[in-house]
Amino acid sequence: MIDDSLLLELKKIGMSEYEAKVYGILSALRVASAREIHEQTRIPRGRIYETLTSLAEKGFVVSSGKLPVRYSPIDASQTFERLKKESIDSLEGLYQRLKVLETETPEQLMQGYELRTEWTRDTQIRMMLRRAKTEIILLCNDMEFLTRYANDISRAAKRIPLYLVVGREELGGVTQVKCYVGGNDIESSFFHAEAGDAMGISLKLLLMADRRESLSVMEENGTITGVFICPDMYAGYLSRKILQEIEQVERSRKKI
CATH class of the missing domain: 3.30.870.10 (Endonuclease Chain A)
Structure with a gap:
């Protein structure tokens, strides 16, 4: 299971409680549906899609785009190298770069x-x-x-x-x-x-x-x-x- 210390570290980089739980579980499972994430985290179903959308907008996860929709974390090394570089910029600069990521074609998920x-x-x-x-x-x-x-x-x-x-x-x-x-x-x-x-x-x-x-x-x-x-x-x-x-x-x- 995902321990509290990891959730705390994820929240330190700006994630909410739900985002940290969802991202932690996806990092372990690699691929899962919204329902499976709900079963593992016990986050209310009404908040699961909202949380996944938020993580996708921030560049942490991608979805398959096909039914049934499955979610997966973007490669951790790529994600956190990007975060380390962006940390030297202002919040405004970070916001603009994340918005650019939203318009890019997601990397192929299933592998x-x-x-x-x-x-x-x-x-x-x-x-x-x-x-x-x-x-x-x-x-x-x-x-x-x-x-x-x-x-x-x-x-x-x-x-x-x-x-x-x-x-x-x-x-x-x-x-x-x-x-x-x-x-x-x-x-x-x-x-x-x-x-x-x-x-x-x-x-x-x-x-x-x-x-x-x-x-x-x-x-x-x-x-x-x-x-x-x-x-x-x-x-x-x-x-x-x-x-x-x-x-x-x-x-x-x-x-x-």
Whole structure:
């Protein structure tokens, strides 16, 4: 979560209480909708759009401009280098430069973001499972991850088609949803890399939602990292290939 000391520092550079909370949450999540920001900050819904508009006008965030509208912080290094330079100018000069920024075309929003903390990865995974509208494909070969998200997976499966692909049949018993196993391509590419391809990286989880966004969690030399991509131009193709290869595990065989 965002601690009070960070909020205080953000307010020192001119942000309001709500602006500091929204910007702090977006900096952690990288991409979120107004509703998701409301759920994380508990800021009244009526103030969320007002706050996001204010942050956009000040050059701190950009929106996707497409439905559903998603928001993301502009790169922090660029933002604060600009603020440091502008701090030597008068308030009038700062105001004029911010007004110029309002007329510029926003940088492209949707791209890959590294999710470095457990809280950020956990929150983004749960939000993806909640906001998916048409389809979810989830590849997982880790008992701890399946146990952690079992309830979220079950709730999502009641709304839309959800394909849970596991590396071992017995993992299917962790949740109450249908589970699947893949063929040789899925096994060698995601769960059990061939010796010649081994790079010391193991996949913990791959989540694709609506064939347009993806989140992968990997472990390398004991360090876990996550990558969120939206829109993911390969998600549609990869989703179709996975669905062509998987087969359902009989429930009678899904025992741990």
